[in-house]
Amino acid sequence: MKTEEKMALAGRVAADVPEGAYLNLGIGLPTLVANHLGGDDKEVVLHTENGVLGRWIDAPEGEQDPDLINAGKVPIKLLPGAAFFHHADSFSMMRGGHLDICVLGAFQVSASGDLANWHTGDPQAVPAVGGAMDLAIGAKQTFVMMDHVDREGNPKIVSELTYPPTGLGCVTRIYTNLGTFETTPDGNRVKAVYVTPDLTLDQIQQKTGVAIDFSMISQTRQEH
Amino acid sequence: MINKQIGSPEEAISRIKDGDIIGIGGFGGAGSPNVLIDTLIAHSDAKNLTVVSNNAGQNEEGIAALLKTGKVSKIVCSFPRMKNAWVFEELYRKGDLELELVPQGNLAERLRARGAGIGAFFTPTGYGTALAEGKETREIEGVHYVLEHPIKIDVALIKAKSADRFGNLVYNKTARNFGPVMAMAADTTIAEVSDVVEAGDLDPEVVVTPGVYVDCFVKV
Numbered sequence: 394m395k396t397e398e399k400m401a402l403a404g405r406v407a408a409d410v411p412e413g414a415y416l417n418l419g420i421g422l423p424t425l426v427a428n429h430l431g432g433d434d435k436e437v438v439l440h441t442e443n444g445v446l447g448r449w450i451d452a453p454e455g456e457q458d459p460d461l462i463n464a465g466k467v468p469i470k471l472l473p474g475a476a477f478f479h480h481a482d483s484f485s486m487m488r489g490g491h492l493d494i495c496v497l498g499a500f501q502v503s504a505s506g507d508l509a510n511w512h513t514g515d516p517q518a519v520p521a522v523g524g525a526m527d528l529a530i531g532a533k534q535t536f537v538m539m540d541h542v543d544r545e546g547n548p549k550i551v552s553e554l555t556y557p558p559t560g561l562g563c564v565t566r567i568y569t570n571l572g573t574f575e576t577t578p579d580g581n582r583v584k585a586v587y588v589t590p591d592l593t594l595d596q597i598q599q600k601t602g603v604a605i606d607f608s609m610i611s612q613t614r615q616e617h
Numbered sequence: 618m619i620n621k622q623i624g625s626p627e628e629a630i631s632r633i634k635d636g637d638i639i640g641i642g643g644f645g646g647a648g649s650p651n652v653l654i655d656t657l658i659a660h661s662d663a664k665n666l667t668v669v670s671n672n673a674g675q676n677e678e679g680i681a682a683l684l685k686t687g688k689v690s691k692i693v694c695s696f697p698r699m700k701n702a703w704v705f706e707e708l709y710r711k712g713d714l715e716l717e718l719v720p721q722g723n724l725a726e727r728l729r730a731r732g733a734g735i736g737a738f739f740t741p742t743g744y745g746t747a748l749a750e751g752k753e754t755r756e757i758e759g760v761h762y763v764l765e766h767p768i769k770i771d772v773a774l775i776k777a778k779s780a781d782r783f784g785n786l787v788y789n790k791t792a793r794n795f796g797p798v799m800a801m802a803a804d805t806t807i808a809e810v811s812d813v814v815e816a817g818d819l820d821p822e823v824v825v826t827p828g829v830y831v832d833c834f835v836k837v
Binding site for chain 2 (some may be wrong): 445457480487523527530558559560
């Protein structure tokens with residue numbers, strides 16, 4: 394994804410985060426969402442699993458404190474109104490459904506919302522899971538932000554995962570550079586709620602591993 | 618008079634024995650009790666240790682340096698694969714270090730459960746994944762759960778900001794992370810602290826780890 398595509402994608406996710414939401418942003422692409430939440434017109438409270446709720450920015454040079462970092466281990470500077478807590482409390486609020494939205498990256502998502510984002514399945518890889526499995530299933534809604542296809546051009550929205558799962562039936566919305574899609578409980582299709590004007594609906598369908606229901610996209614667009 | 622402060626990290630570390638399970642606080646570098654770890658490396662003959670910690674260290678510092686000594690045969694952690702975690706990676710690939718990979722929230726809750734006297738608990742985390750293979754599951758009100766057991770800790774090494782002589786602790790910002798649950802879970806908890814204050818100087822309303830969970834602390 395080009396930088397401007399990433400920014401547009403982050404902006405599209407941010408626009409769907411309501412005022413007052415408690416939000417966890419996963420490492421990688423999701424961290425970009427924070428840049429689009431600014432402004433006093435919409436206050437959002439961030440959660441980081443290493444023990445902070447509040448609002449923050451990357452710590453400016455000279456104000457970095459090794460004891461004040463986010464989950465990506467990047468030094469942060471808090472804005473007023475934050476709270477610290479220990480790890481068991483942090484994952485209690487996550488697992489207990491107290492956070493509204495968690496945004497994660499992914500290798501694959503199935504149409505029924507199964508998520509693969511922790512392991513490629515390569516037996517030679519050194520495994521690491523971190524908070525991925527807790528984050529996947531904890532929040533009221535789990536959003537995924539990812540490229541629509543992998544580096545080889547294979548669809549990342551699939552009917553069945555081929556990568557090892559992180560959580561089952563947990564993803565509610567998928568945001569890609571080509572559109573925004575809702576998962577469905579029966580898993581035989583995803584529902585498009587937004588698609589890029591740069592491609593035809595057929596082209597988008599061809600890059601997707603499961604049927605897309607375009608009925609929520611305007612009639613005009615469908616005839617395009 | 619109760620006074621849990623001891624004079625040297627060597628005295629604290631002498632409590633560690635062969636085969637002990639050592640819980641180490643910290644999330645990356647934040648909250649890592651590096652003085653206690655370095656003392657364990659330099660002044661303990663204990664072997665065949667198990668380390669329980671979120672990460673496996675970076676470069677040749679902290680837990681990575683401890684792993685390099687060969688004193689550790691097993692690590693229980695959530696995220697060993699960090700930038701510059703070559704010590705872990707080499708030992709793991711050679712088969713010289715056993716890894717039990719645990720989702721981060723399960724790691725915290727299994728430690729909390731140990732400290733809270735809970736025999737086991739059902740959690741939704743990991744259901745249907747490789748990390749729940751072989752574990753008992755149960756459906757409760759339509760949600761699938763996995764049975765997880767507490768993690769026993771013989772000795773916890775943690776870092777805090779301030780302590781009073783009763784062992785009451787407060788932490789510094791996100792360096793708190795696993796410290797409080799490690800302290801709860803352990804039979805013996807050793808803290809390294811930056812400040813020692815008079816009893817009464819820590820507001821009882823803001824004490825994070827009450828002294829009952831702390832056996833001794835050393836000022837570093």
